[in-house]
Amino acid sequence: MLHFAVAGVPHSTPAPGGTVEGLLRAKKLKINAMEIEWVQNVPKNPDRMAEIRETAEELGITLTVHAPYFVNLNSPDSAKLAASKRRILDTLSMAELCGATSVCVHAAFNLGQESNKVYDNVRHATADIMKHKSSLFPRVNLAYETMGKQTQFGTLEEALKISKEFGNYPCVDFAHLHARENGALNSAKEWETMIDLYQKVLGKKALKRMHIHYSGIEYSAKGERKHLPLQKSDAKWQDFLKVLKKRKIEGVVVCESPLLEKDTLLLQQYFQNL
């Protein structure tokens, strides 16, 4: 099954909003997945997590989580590095409590260093995080995201390699890669090649539990500028959905359009009619 997730609480959620209200609203809209956006900070209240888990289970909603933006696993500053690892661990632990399947993380900035060096630093930090897997997040996947700027760690190859090394799977943000490559990677042929690589590194079964991000995107020579509504962008989203269908991809496609539920439903309805 491929689920289409709204990226956060739907715009049309009645006040005062919040994740639980957002889940109820998503269900009314016939959306069966949500990515919880802990991008500014991570809540720490286990009772609240239990409430989210119970609500999502009752409604049959699949959950993923987005970790805070303030992370750099390539930071030369030991306090910043420790804080980054702590934020990721906090996110994974709370995701475990609320029943989310996967947590996406913007792993690192390259800081002008060679990619091998950055990879090594990210790998060391990841090893420290993964030491806590069995005690803190046994059922949650740590998904490093493919990133939209060349200054960030996260080509498809990097995200796949580090995931493979630790038994995880990445968050493939196809919009970010389209922006990172300056407008390339926006055709059926290119998406199929990317899926072939994904399958080659992680195995065919991995196509049955993917964590995908998609939206329209504005970009310059330096890569990503901002996310856009699907119909106000150059995204060939219908062709993209046809490839997901053809390759029998399962898991979650998080729609990161600023229109939230409107574009999530656009994707979902088009996909269901294929």
Ligand SMILES: [Zn+2]
């Ligand atoms: Zn992201």
